[in-house]
Amino acid sequence: MMDHAVETTLIVNGTPTTRRIQPRQHLIDFLREELGLTGSHTGCEHGVCGACTVRVDGRIVRGCLMLAVQAAGKCVDTIEGLSDSGEIAELQRAFHERNALQCGFCTPGMLMAAQDLIVKKPHATRDEIRDHLSGNYCRCTGYQAIVDAIETVLKAKQLAADERR
Amino acid sequence: MKAPPFAYIKAGTLAEVFQLLETHGDGARLLAGGQSLLAALNLRLSSPEILIDITGIPGLAGIAVANDKVTIGALTTHAEVERSDEIVKNLPLLAQAAPHIAHVAIRNVGTFGGSIALADPAAEWPACCLALDADFVIVNKHGSRKVRAREFFQALYTTAIGPADVLTAIEIPVATGGSRSAFVELTRRRGDYAIVGVAAMANNTQGVLSGVQLAFLGVDQTPVLAKAAMAEVDGKRLSPAVIAAAAQALASDLDPSGDAYSTPATKLHLARVITGRALSALNA
Numbered sequence: 533m534m535d536h537a538v539e540t541t542l543i544v545n546g547t548p549t550t551r552r553i554q555p556r557q558h559l560i561d562f563l564r565e566e567l568g569l570t571g572s573h574t575g576c577e578h579g580v581c582g583a584c585t586v587r588v589d590g591r592i593v594r595g596c597l598m599l600a601v602q603a604a605g606k607c608v609d610t611i612e613g614l615s616d617s618g619e620i621a622e623l624q625r626a627f628h629e630r631n632a633l634q635c636g637f638c639t640p641g642m643l644m645a646a647q648d649l650i651v652k653k654p655h656a657t658r659d660e661i662r663d664h665l666s667g668n669y670c671r672c673t674g675y676q677a678i679v680d681a682i683e684t685v686l687k688a689k690q691l692a693a694d695e696r697r
Numbered sequence: 698m699k700a701p702p703f704a705y706i707k708a709g710t711l712a713e714v715f716q717l718l719e720t721h722g723d724g725a726r727l728l729a730g731g732q733s734l735l736a737a738l739n740l741r742l743s744s745p746e747i748l749i750d751i752t753g754i755p756g757l758a759g760i761a762v763a764n765d766k767v768t769i770g771a772l773t774t775h776a777e778v779e780r781s782d783e784i785v786k787n788l789p790l791l792a793q794a795a796p797h798i799a800h801v802a803i804r805n806v807g808t809f810g811g812s813i814a815l816a817d818p819a820a821e822w823p824a825c826c827l828a829l830d831a832d833f834v835i836v837n838k839h840g841s842r843k844v845r846a847r848e849f850f851q852a853l854y855t856t857a858i859g860p861a862d863v864l865t866a867i868e869i870p871v872a873t874g875g876s877r878s879a880f881v882e883l884t885r886r887r888g889d890y891a892i893v894g895v896a897a898m899a900n901n902t903q904g905v906l907s908g909v910q911l912a913f914l915g916v917d918q919t920p921v922l923a924k925a926a927m928a929e930v931d932g933k934r935l936s937p938a939v940i941a942a943a944a945q946a947l948a949s950d951l952d953p954s955g956d957a958y959s960t961p962a963t964k965l966h967l968a969r970v971i972t973g974r975a976l977s978a979l980n981a
Contacts, residue, residue, distance in 0.1 A: 536704040555705030555748065558735065577698060578736040579803060591776075591805040597735040598806065601705050602728075602750065648801065666887035667800025 540604045545613030555601045560584040562600035571611035571640045582668030585641035586610050592648045611640035620647050622685050632681040634672035641668050646682045700738035707750040715838040717749050718861050727751055732807035733815050757865055762787055769867045771810025787871045790878035794821045800888040814864045816856045819890040824920040828896040828912035834866040850919040875900045879978035881971040891915035892959050893967045897975035904934050916953040923950035935980040944969035
């Protein structure tokens, strides 16, 4: 194979990380294979399934539709980062309690997308929850339990916000 | 699947891009958001020698309104268009269409210019630009030119952009006071490519529709202006008879090719259904 390798630095879960990588390597393979962060999943690799959803500079993206070299200099947050920081603890608990996962393959991507909704649209309706998750496939749950879990968290946060007023 | 090997360079200026395009010819592809290109690479439908990342070039992103014209930089993302107050105010059709483009994670990265330059016939922005009579600003090392949307989309994935050219901006006249717009699209799943869709515009003067534009996506090799159907509505008050006449006329405007899920007859039927919905929305 021709060597087109480029030295690339990304800030992954807060830590600057430098590797010499091939431009053809997409962000998810970089995270999984170079860094061992296997929480984000490689699914369809053409942007349909959402299993590879990660956050780049605060916005959710498809990890399979972004080259790692494109993310040079950017802040990448993975499910490991969100989980370790406690940012999604409530969501994780709600997913567990509501049985919002079975095989778990889609779950990291679902949690990334759900957290994005919780931050951006704290008053989202069930329809808006479904709309926001439209890019994430789940082949087990039928989605109902996932929507329930996210709605539970949204309502709990609204209640807490109302009580503070 | 994984993309085939290629070289990558992030250009800092347009001059650098022109130089690289000259050096690499057909072997080069421009990379903006990459939301279609990366999928094509992963599926090995495309195997360029080099990707030229243009996202580091200053001045190619953002939305500006001046002289009754909205200028959208080619690198402006779908999400930026979707969230822009200027767009809601001046080009509501684009705000109506934006939520139909793929999914949040893709709209965060994919660009307006990328969608136009790729010219996927099932994509939303090309049809909107046709309905809005947009101009595309195309630049090469010799200078810049503008091409009207009507002359821009030439064949499947084929546009007026030449091998030495870069699309830098889209210019669209500001919607006037009496204008109404509607965007209707049918998909198998929210965010999928359209089975069929329509971008519709008209001036509504006390219930009389004029300057009617109906641009379809997902029916042919390029987005299509349904001129016969437009003529059936122009200068009239909307009624069930006018909607029926427009729907009937679509048979001469559209010659849909079938796909894996829909026959040509189904697509024509669905185009008629959404035409009725779009016209009713223009009248609301």
